[in-house]
Amino acid sequence: MQNPLKPNHLAKRIDHQKSAASSLPKSLSEKCSELNQLTQEMKALLGRGLPEEILKSLWVVKYEEGLLVLSVQSQTAANHLRYQSNNLINILKEQSLTFSVLKNIDVIVTYPASIDHLNENQDYSNLHSNQSNLALSKGGSHDKRGLTETTKRTITHTLEHVIKDERLKASLKRLIKPD
Template sequence: MQHPLKPNHLAKRIDHQKSAASSLPKSLSEKCSELNLLTQEMKALIGRGLPEEILKSLWVVKYEEGQLVLSVQSQTAANHLRYQSNNLINILKEQSLTFSVLKNIDVIVTYPASIDHLNENQSYSNLHSNQSNLTLSKGGSHNKRGLTETTKRTITHTLEHVIKDERLKASLKRLTKPN
């Protein structure tokens, strides 16, 4: 009888890859569990004060050194949480030992991932070499005219006041420069 921890040597390569990806590493699994517990505790504490639409998509994605990062799935929900962040900090600090050292709340918008494009019949190189997937509107008219001045000002403002990642800043600066 084969040892249960050894992979099936007769299996196809794709089966080996699926098997390897079927379980998370222990450290990542523990981190996911920790963030899930923080999310549940936070929802229990502030559940009555926020709309149900926000609570459905609210997740704690980081909590370290008094810095709490929340994720929601809409810009409206993110704006609402940012507006209420001082109130949320006070409520969480008063009602929970877990959040007693909370100093700041950041909110990010994450959109649900779509895995429709991940098809076993489609090769990885073809998927990423096809730049037409990046077209945002029908006909790609934004590519012909370039960015509007309002969009450029918004991006510049975001670069100065919001974005901290240097590589992202450099990429966005290139986007706002005239061709």
């Protein structure tokens, strides 16, 4: 006799997907709960010491044998956590029994999936490649190139948060302004 929760081969695709997603394997479910609990504990311990934008995207993705692997959604946040890792280790070891054997923190960057990338009906044939930091200007000339929007945002962010030299700031502002 067939399992009543499992749709037969004539069922619609959505019924098969519902059936497959109805429950996670127990070991995977327990691991997700454990990592979620570790994430919440870590956010509670470091809530006053880290910027809110880092805390929003911070997740514990692994904690075994004294190694803690954290995931954030920006390279800037990852660099900040890597720079502060020794201080974070000391704070976590002092304030929590869970992290008492912590020896090392690794940080990875995970970028959120875009809905556009998941759309099955999207026509990829007319999308232009954005692999270069320089894009052709509106005139289409190879001699006159402009910066991509991503590069402009990166430079603007760096101007606001990193660079202290006023002459360098002025030069970079001129670089990102359109002609």
